[in-house]
Amino acid sequence: MSILTAPAQRLEPAVRQSVEEHGIPFARLCLVELRKQIDTRAGLWLLIVIGLVNTGLIVLTLTTAPPAELTWANLTNAASMGQLVLLPLIGVMAATSEWSQRTALTSFALEPRRTRVNLAKLASAGVLGLIVMSLTLVAGALMNVIGIVFRGGDGSWAMDWPVLGGAALALLILVAQGVAFGLALLSTPIAIVAYLALPTVWTILTLFISGLAEPARWLDLNVTLLPIMLGAEVSATGWAQLATSVAVWVGLPLLVGLWRTARRDVA
Numbered sequence: 185m186s187i188l189t190a191p192a193q194r195l196e197p198a199v200r201q202s203v204e205e206h207g208i209p210f211a212r213l214c215l216v217e218l219r220k221q222i223d224t225r226a227g228l229w230l231l232i233v234i235g236l237v238n239t240g241l242i243v244l245t246l247t248t249a250p251p252a253e254l255t256w257a258n259l260t261n262a263a264s265m266g267q268l269v270l271l272p273l274i275g276v277m278a279a280t281s282e283w284s285q286r287t288a289l290t291s292f293a294l295e296p297r298r299t300r301v302n303l304a305k306l307a308s309a310g311v312l313g314l315i316v317m318s319l320t321l322v323a324g325a326l327m328n329v330i331g332i333v334f335r336g337g338d339g340s341w342a343m344d345w346p347v348l349g350g351a352a353l354a355l356l357i358l359v360a361q362g363v364a365f366g367l368a369l370l371s372t373p374i375a376i377v378a379y380l381a382l383p384t385v386w387t388i389l390t391l392f393i394s395g396l397a398e399p400a401r402w403l404d405l406n407v408t409l410l411p412i413m414l415g416a417e418v419s420a421t422g423w424a425q426l427a428t429s430v431a432v433w434v435g436l437p438l439l440v441g442l443w444r445t446a447r448r449d450v451a
Contacts, residue, residue, distance in 0.1 A: 207295060207300070208295050213295060213301060214304045217307075217308040221277070221308065226277055230273055234267050234316065237266030237267075238266045238320060238323065240266075242259055243327075245258065245259055246259065246327050246331055253337075255337070255338050256328040256340065256343060257342065257347070259324040259327045260343070260348070262324075263324055264351050267313075267317070268351070271355065274309060275305075275360065276365060279363045279365075279370075280369070281372075283371075283448075299442050302367060302442055309359045309362070310359055312359075313359045314352065314355075317352050344415055347415035349412075349415075350411075350412035350415055351413055354412060357409065360434050361379065361437075362379055364433075364441055365379045365437050367437070368437040368440045368441040370444065386400075386403075386404060387407075390404055401425055402429060403432055405429045405430070405432075407429075408428075408429040409426065
């Protein structure tokens, strides 16, 4: 009897046969990985910090911005800046948790296909990002009402959907980058430092070395993400530049991580 079939003894015969033949459903794997991200002390505290940062930014905007600028769109944009920086760290910890917390033996015994588990981590981290983005919209709406009542704000409910869509796409890409760096390095502190430092160092080098200005248009993720985050119309060349930078900063470390975790011995 395999490890997969033992828990399945309590299931209906048809369900048990499905688990034995096809493994754990991918949706269930995603739910498990999502719970891991929010049901640990580190993940919970990081989400709390993100909430506090978002709250601080939106309150700062509410109390200091001119009333004419107090709109749903502006308040939502102000609150979303913190999560763009911090939420990808959840992806890093989701990718490294199996190895740093020594749970890999349990996880990969229940689902031996490691790439499938890693893809569930990637998908669940993206879902968590969209959930946080949705909560930010709600927070922006509440603050807009407060701005109308207490500061006589403009209170416009018009949303700049291209900007919001660009921010959501940027968030998904950055979260995926966090997962990719985590899988490639398999160490939480090293992966976090690499995720924060390497793109920043590359951006600084492109500013001071003139010969890197042209490659930066294709290889600097900060540069290629900027147009979509501003809601600007992106040309075919712009999308190609974004795809190239994503392939370098997300796709390459993700492939390295999937290859490495598929072959690493579980202690």
